[in-house]
Amino acid sequence: xxxxxxxxxxxxxxxxxxxxxxxxxxxxxxxxxxxxxxxxxxxxxxxxxxxxxxxxxxxxxxxxxxxxxxxxxxxxxxxxxxxxxxxxxxxxxxxxxxxxxxxxxxxxxxxxxxxxxxxxxxxxxxxxxxxxxxxxxxxxxxxxxxxxxxxxxxxxxxxxxxxxxxxxxxxxxxxxxxxxxxxxxxxxxxxxxxxxxxxx
Numbered sequence: 001x002x003x004x005x006x007x008x009x010x011x012x013x014x015x016x017x018x019x020x021x022x023x024x025x026x027x028x029x030x031x032x033x034x035x036x037x038x039x040x041x042x043x044x045x046x047x048x049x050x051x052x053x054x055x056x057x058x059x060x061x062x063x064x065x066x067x068x069x070x071x072x073x074x075x076x077x078x079x080x081x082x083x084x085x086x087x088x089x090x091x092x093x094x095x096x097x098x099x100x101x102x103x104x105x106x107x108x109x110x111x112x113x114x115x116x117x118x119x120x121x122x123x124x125x126x127x128x129x130x131x132x133x134x135x136x137x138x139x140x141x142x143x144x145x146x147x148x149x150x151x152x153x154x155x156x157x158x159x160x161x162x163x164x165x166x167x168x169x170x171x172x173x174x175x176x177x178x179x180x181x182x183x184x185x186x187x188x189x190x191x192x193x194x195x196x197x198x199x200x
Contacts, residue, residue: 016039016043019039019042019043020034020039022042023038023039023042032194035191036191036192036193036194036196037187037188037191037192040068040071040187041187041188044064044067044068047063049067050067050068050070050071051067051070051071051077051088051090052088053066053067053070053077053088053089053090054087054088054089055089055090055091055092056090056092056174060092060174061160061161061178062092062174062175062177062178064181065174065177065178065180065181065182066090066092066173066174066177068177068181068185068186068187069176069177069180069181069186069187070090070177071187072104072108072186072187072190073104073107073108074101074104074105074108074133074180074186075096075100075101075104075173075176075177076100076103076104077089077090077091078090078091090173090174091173092172092173092174092177093172093173093174094172094173095120095121095170095171095172095173096120096121096126096170096171096172096173096175096176097119097120097121098114098115098118098119098120098121099119100173101114101121101129101176102114108133108190108198109132109133112129112132112133114129120170120171121170121171121176122167122168122169122170122171123153123165123166123167123168123169123170123171123175124167124168125171126171126176126179126180127150127153127167127179130179130180130183130184133180133184133186134183134184150165150167152183153165153167153179153183156178156179156182156183160178162175
């Protein structure tokens with residue numbers, strides 16, 4: 001039987017190739033010189049998937065943040081087999097676990113250890129981790145080195161109609177992606193090469 005996800009993968013590849021070609025023409029660069037993140041951002045601007053998470057669609061207010069943070073590898077989806085079909089899920093409404101986040105951080109910032117007796121991260125703990133991530137390359141990354149007041153998190157929650165930010169409450173995976181994207185924007189601030197390696 002044919003995997004129904006194959007057409008989706010093919011369309012993502014075709015969209016990326018077409019976007020790369022258009023950006024190369026627009027910028028006068030060779031395709032190999034066009035920054036990977038520029039191609040990915042152009043796709044996101046048209047609500048295209050970078051990662052085909054079955055449980056996050058483009059109508060979600062978290063869609064772009066989840067796609068961007070997923071593309072950095074900081075917080076990853078989970079592949080599953082459903083019969084003959086391969087599926088990737090993000091579990092956006094699940095609580096953010098230290099184990100899941102540590103897995104992504106091991107490749108980027110292995111010095112950040114999330115040891116604690118509690119498995120689930122709170123909003124305040126998430127803010128502290130984001131502050132640490134913002135220090136990576138802070139000298140030349142603009143907003144990456146700025147202070148991270150609680151008022152910024154509250155502003156983001158209000159902007160997205162999420163009520164009050166409560167630093168002692170558990171944080172969901174989707175909310176963490178939104179917070180990390182808005183405050184640190186590692187997708188933009190941490191460029192990758194054509195092999196997916198960070199180049200900061």
